[in-house]
Amino acid sequence: MYEKEKEELLAACGEMIKENLVIISAGNASIRVSDEHAVITPSSVPYAKMTLDDVVVVNMEGDVIEADRNASVETPTHLEIYKQREDANAVVHSHSVYATALAVLQKPLPPILDEVVPKLGGEIRVTSYAMPGTKDLAKNVVEAMNRRSAVLIANHGAVTCGNNIRKALDNAILLERTCRIYLLALRAGEPIPLPEDVVEDEEDLWEIMRDF
């Protein structure tokens, strides 16, 4: 089932490794393939060894439809995003260094760059803490990602979403780069956010662009 989407997902995983968004088998990614189903990466399989047969098909209740492996432990978070967000057709969960550093500080990423707000939606919030793989984590992620395409997961990592897997991945790369710039700027002085009226206009742009 869904061979083309499984191939897209594997290609995205290769880029996640190349872009240093994850290491070995950490993090996960999924694509919503229909109203009923999503394809998601398996649990504990190194990306370097992952094949199409390892990708798991689940329904929106989390039941496994087709699998040789266990689905990612964060499947509840992916599915909760698909249930609550019509604009999200793909989700990337990274453990990238700079985004995770901010998540450890439990410090939100302010809107500091013009290129970022139309794509990610404004200040990127940090979730309340919850254990990995729990329904609480899924609930916290969806809450803190309200009207955003990215969120930092307290003491853990980050999640981005997009209308397709290319956008979800690009958003993860952009989030990581922006967190890096913010942390560098913090070391040198006091970063200055964009003017509030500019942020409001750019948030409106996010509204328009999120469905494309």
Ligand SMILES: [Zn+2]
């Ligand atoms: Zn994780």
